[in-house]
Amino acid sequence: MNITIAGSRYFGQEVFAALFGQKGVNITRVVTIAADDRLALAAKTRGVEVVVHSDPHKITAAHIADGTDLIVTAHCHARVTPDALAKARLGGIGYHPSLLPRHRGIAAIEWTIKERDTIAGGSVYHLADRMDAGPLAAQDWCFVRKDETARSLWERALAPMGLRLLTEVVVRAAETGAIPATQQQEEFATQAPMTEG
Numbered sequence: 001m002n003i004t005i006a007g008s009r010y011f012g013q014e015v016f017a018a019l020f021g022q023k024g025v026n027i028t029r030v031v032t033i034a035a036d037d038r039l040a041l042a043a044k045t046r047g048v049e050v051v052v053h054s055d056p057h058k059i060t061a062a063h064i065a066d067g068t069d070l071i072v073t074a075h076c077h078a079r080v081t082p083d084a085l086a087k088a089r090l091g092g093i094g095y096h097p098s099l100l101p102r103h104r105g106i107a108a109i110e111w112t113i114k115e116r117d118t119i120a121g122g123s124v125y126h127l128a129d130r131m132d133a134g135p136l137a138a139q140d141w142c143f144v145r146k147d148e149t150a151r152s153l154w155e156r157a158l159a160p161m162g163l164r165l166l167t168e169v170v171v172r173a174a175e176t177g178a179i180p181a182t183q184q185q186e187e188f189a190t191q192a193p194m195t196e197g
Contacts, residue, residue, distance in 0.1 A: 001174040004065050004088070005039070006031040006053075007074035011095075011159060012039035015074035018167045020046055024174035029065035039074070053078065061087045070173060072166065073127065077106065080127050090179055092127035093137055093169060095162040097154065098192070100125055100139070101184040104132035105192035109150040109158060114195065120144050120153060122161040124169045126181055133189075135181035138165045 001024055005016055012032065016039055019025050030043040031051045040050045053063050061083040064071060071080060071092030085091045098108040099121035105111075112120045121141035128134030142157040173179050 001069045001170075001177075002026050002028045002065070002067050003070045003072050003170065004029045004031060004063075004068045005043075005072050005074060006059050006063070006078070006080065007039050007072075007076045008033050008037050009075050010038060011075040011162065012037070013042045014159070014163050015072065015166055016042050016046075016048075018163055019072070019170055020048075022167070022171055022174070025170060028068060031059055031063045033078075060084050064088060070170065070179075071127065072170060074162075074166065079131070082129065085127055090173060090177075093124055093166070093179065094127055095166050096123045096125060096132050097158040097162060099123060099141060100132060100136060101186060101189035103190055103192040105194075107195050108192045109154050110195045111190075111192035112144065112153065113148060113150050118144055120158065122158050122165055124162075124165045125184075126179070133184060135183050137169045137180045137182075140165060 027048050029049045032040045035052050043050050051063050059078045059080045064084050064087045068088040070090040071088045073094035080092050100123040103111045119141050124138040125136050126134035140161050
């Protein structure tokens with residue numbers, strides 16, 4: 001199965017490392033925000049093509065490698081456009097650090113802490129027209145410690161969870177040619193817009 005990874009930074013690099021060399025998985029291209037981004041550098045050392053997208057808000061079909069079966073986003077804040085998703089046989093998936101549909105948006109972990117949630121989680125979801133609103137492919141949860149910060153929760157639990165969930169979904173898709181899809185329960189949706197500070 002050929003995949004294009006769109007992402008950046010630590011999490012993008014870690015997803016690349018976890019998927020590179022997995023049986024049945026071939027990373028054909030990486031799309032990222034800068035040539036010196038950690039994900040770009042990891043891809044270059046493994047001989048994987050890197051494309052830098054000039055518009056930080058969207059990734060189009062031109063960015064996706066021909067023959068891509070699945071687009072995987074990992075710390076990607078750009079919208080993957082419908083024409084890009086249509087170019088991949090299985091569309092695209094991403095990881096969101098909340099129990100979707102709770103805390104949709106860019107500051108999910110911050111809102112988990114702000115709302116004093118005692119349980120947090122992560123979701124692998126299908127990319128769709130609306131951000132963080134596509135069907136769910138996998139979810140898991142964890143407790144939130146009383147003294148937790150957004151950063152400590154991400155580093156302790158949610159980043160490792162996302163890495164594991166994305167890897168499991170991609171490997172299963174390589175084996176079966178399909179990705180689970182359960183509709184989100186819209187009545188439980190909340191928003192997590194950027195917080196100050």
